[in-house]
Amino acid sequence: GVWGLGCLPASAQAVARILALKRRSWEQGLLLVAADISQFEDYLVGLDNDERGELENNWPGPITYLLPDNGVAPRWVIGNNTTVGLRVSDHPVVRSLCESTGPLVSTSANVTGHPAAVTSLQVRRYFGAGVDYLVPGQLGNSIGPSVIKHLV
Numbered sequence: 001g002v003w004g005l006g007c008l009p010a011s012a013q014a015v016a017r018i019l020a021l022k023r024r025s026w027e028q029g030l031l032l033v034a035a036d037i038s039q040f041e042d043y044l045v046g047l048d049n050d051e052r053g054e055l056e057n058n059w060p061g062p063i064t065y066l067l068p069d070n071g072v073a074p075r076w077v078i079g080n081n082t083t084v085g086l087r088v089s090d091h092p093v094v095r096s097l098c099e100s101t102g103p104l105v106s107t108s109a110n111v112t113g114h115p116a117a118v119t120s121l122q123v124r125r126y127f128g129a130g131v132d133y134l135v136p137g138q139l140g141n142s143i144g145p146s147v148i149k150h151l152v
Contacts, residue, residue, distance in 0.1 A: 001140035002116035031085030033106035035098035059088035
């Protein structure tokens with residue numbers, strides 16, 4: 001696993017801060033992470049049984065699915081994309097946070113073009129005081145960032 005940055009998706013200001021820290025264009029978009037599939041119901045409207053079944057069979061886990069944007073995700077989250085990236089995390093700390101807050105914006109903790117942070121010290125080296133809070137915890141068991149797949 002890798003360390004990540006996150007915020008509430010409804011906060012355009014928080015998303016802009018993350019993008020500035022990463023030196024990443026808003027046009028690329030970011031993904032959303034949740035504690036369970038029920039937190040994404042508004043995003044799943046219109047999926048057929050096979051598509052929904054694929055999500056249910058692979059979540060929670062390290063797979064991010066790209067689904068057609070149905071207008072639920074804020075533009076500042078999806079950027080210039082016609083899809084929205086969704087993942088149900090299997091990491092206990094991430095799931096606990098999402099149980100309290102609902103889905104969160106999630107992105108690897110790195111400056112664009114640099115390796116993702118694998119320690120909290122690396123996070124501090126990349127971003128210094130730009131990060132409000134480091135949640136204590138361990139990395140998950142996945143190797144590297146999540147796999148990204150198109151659902152439809």
